[in-house]
Amino acid sequence: MGTVSELCVSSFQAFLCPTVLSSAPVPDDLTPEEQQELENIRRRKQELLEDIQRLKDEIAEVTSEIENLGSTEERKNMQRNKQVAMGRKKFNMDPKKGIQFLIENDLLKNTSDDIAQFLYKGEGLNKTAIGDYLGERDEFNIQVLHAFVELHEFTDLNLVQALRQFLWSFRLPGEAQKIDRMMEAFAQRYCQCNPGVFQSTDTCYILSFAIIMLNTSLHNPNVKDKPTVERFISMNRGINDGGDLPEELLRNLYESIKNEPFKIPEDDGNDLTHTFFNPDREGWLLKLAGGRVKTWKRRWFILTDNCLYYFEYTTDKEPRGIIPLENLSIREVEDKKPNCFELFIPDNKDQVIKACKTEADGRVVEGNHTFYRISAPTTEEKDEWINSIKAAISRDPFYEMLAARKKKVSSMKRH
Numbered sequence: 507m508g509t510v511s512e513l514c515v516s517s518f519q520a521f522l523c524p525t526v527l528s529s530a531p532v533p534d535d536l537t538p539e540e541q542q543e544l545e546n547i548r549r550r551k552q553e554l555l556e557d558i559q560r561l562k563d564e565i566a567e568v569t570s571e572i573e574n575l576g577s578t579e580e581r582k583n584m585q586r587n588k589q590v591a592m593g594r595k596k597f598n599m600d601p602k603k604g605i606q607f608l609i610e611n612d613l614l615k616n617t618s619d620d621i622a623q624f625l626y627k628g629e630g631l632n633k634t635a636i637g638d639y640l641g642e643r644d645e646f647n648i649q650v651l652h653a654f655v656e657l658h659e660f661t662d663l664n665l666v667q668a669l670r671q672f673l674w675s676f677r678l679p680g681e682a683q684k685i686d687r688m689m690e691a692f693a694q695r696y697c698q699c700n701p702g703v704f705q706s707t708d709t710c711y712i713l714s715f716a717i718i719m720l721n722t723s724l725h726n727p728n729v730k731d732k733p734t735v736e737r738f739i740s741m742n743r744g745i746n747d748g749g750d751l752p753e754e755l756l757r758n759l760y761e762s763i764k765n766e767p768f769k770i771p772e773d774d775g776n777d778l779t780h781t782f783f784n785p786d787r788e789g790w791l792l793k794l795a796g797g798r799v800k801t802w803k804r805r806w807f808i809l810t811d812n813c814l815y816y817f818e819y820t821t822d823k824e825p826r827g828i829i830p831l832e833n834l835s836i837r838e839v840e841d842k843k844p845n846c847f848e849l850f851i852p853d854n855k856d857q858v859i860k861a862c863k864t865e866a867d868g869r870v871v872e873g874n875h876t877f878y879r880i881s882a883p884t885t886e887e888k889d890e891w892i893n894s895i896k897a898a899i900s901r902d903p904f905y906e907m908l909a910a911r912k913k914k915v916s917s918m919k920r921h
Contacts, residue, residue: 583890589613591630591785598632601639618646622653626675629806630788630820633771636676641684648687655691660699664755665710666717666762668696670769673718677771689714705747712745717759718768725767735760785810787894792843792881796874802843802881809891812898814849827863829878831899834859836892843881845888849895850877 536544589611597604605621608614614624625636640651658675660668672692678685693710697703704710720738723729733741739756787809792802793816805816805826812832815825835852851857861873882888 586613587787587890591788594630597639598635601635602642604635605639618649618653621650622657625650625654626657628675628820629790633675633677634679637679637684637688640676641679641681641688643683643687651688651691655695658695660696662700664758664762665696665713666759668692668699669714669717673768673770704751705749709746709751713742713751713759716742717763720760721763721768724764786898787891789887789891790883791816791891794879794881807880807891809894809898814895814898824864827861827873829859829861829873831895832860834899836895836899838888838892839879841879841881845882845885846879847882847888847892848877848879 590608590613593604593608593611593613595604596607605614608624609616614620625631625639628636639647640654641647654675655672658668658672660671663671669692678688689711690707693707693714696710696714697707704713716738720733723731723733735757738760739753742756743750745751785808787807789807790804791807793805793807795801795803805818806820806822808815808817808825812830814829814831816827816829817825829849831849833851834849836847836849839846839848849859851859856876859873859875859878861875861878862870863873864870880891882891
């Protein structure tokens with residue numbers, strides 16, 4: 507009839523392969539102790555099976571939670587990015603309403619420091635709108651203005667260099683009172699970063715205006731009587747708490763403005779925020795530039811309408827390059843730069859990608875890239891860009907047929 511040990515082996519095999527039923531008969535001549543032992547084995551087997559099933563259920567539950575968590579986080583990130591983009595557009599149309607929208611949706615803290623950081627980074631923001639918001643006379647706006655100016659580092663810069671940096675971060679509003687508040691804040695910050703250069707912030711304030719006026723006089727074609735360096739020095743006598751500023755300092759400031767005018771952000775209602783009103787994605791990326799010497803250049807990228815546009819500055823009205831995404835592929839690549847990916851034509855590694863770029867002299871020419879290599883600031887942004895671009899890539903079936911025919915002809919030639 508079989509011993510207890512044989513029954514144990516049979517029972518264990520049935521446990522390992524539960525789909526195979528044990529046919530071992532139970533002997534009828536077992537002692538009570540042996541019967542009890544057999545019963546204990548069966549009970550333990552049943553408990554083990556229940557434990558295994560419980561573990562399977564728990565694993566399935568945890569796996570499901572992880573999958574749901576991933577998709578939920580992805581949806582949250584996508585929703586957040588859309589809301590941030592919407593907040594920027596609202597800001598560009600009405601700065602106060604845009605800031606309020608971002609605060610209400612927990613995308614900005616209602617603090618002067620957080621709002622100042624948002625304006626200072628300026629990604630996707632209209633420079634005129636930034637200037638309008640910073641120039642408001644509300645107490646909170648004035649706090650934001652001072653926090654914004656504190657983010658500028660003017661240490662060891664001469665006054666013209668500091669003004670260039672400051673006046674590029676927004677567009678000066680047209681109202682005299684707004685300009686007064688902004689230039690006062692600038693003068694305070696410059697003197698804080700460069701103690702001892704001027705006797706007082708008033709000196710810095712007056713000289714800053716004199717430099718801005720000089721810039722207009724020297725470079726506005728409507729001004730026929732261009733001031734000389736001697737006249738500029740004479741205009742600024744006695745402004746240093748009754749004393750004169752060093753003549754060498756004034757000559758250096760004059761020459762700096764004469765050689766290179768201020769770059770003032772322009773806004774004629776035809777800027778990026780109107781042309782690319784609702785992009786799929788936008789942000790700063792590094793692009794590997796072509797030519798004999800490969801260099802990485804920081805560019806502002808906008809993904810919209812199945813095309814990838816890149817600009818030198820967020821304020822540029824025309825893109826430096828346009829990459830139609832039709833029939834391209836995208837992949838992660840290893841490079842000395844982190845978080846890299848590249849656009850390429852599948853199965854045709856030597857074929858030039860259909861694209862165009864603007865040369866320094868304004869000419870629009872065809873691109874000559876067989877691939878575009880791009881580096882994102884973080885791993886998360888790299889993944890988000892790859893997913894967004896994948897979703898924007900379109901396929902032309904005739905292109906696929908042509909590519910297959912070219913590959914076939916090329917293969918026949920080789921043989």
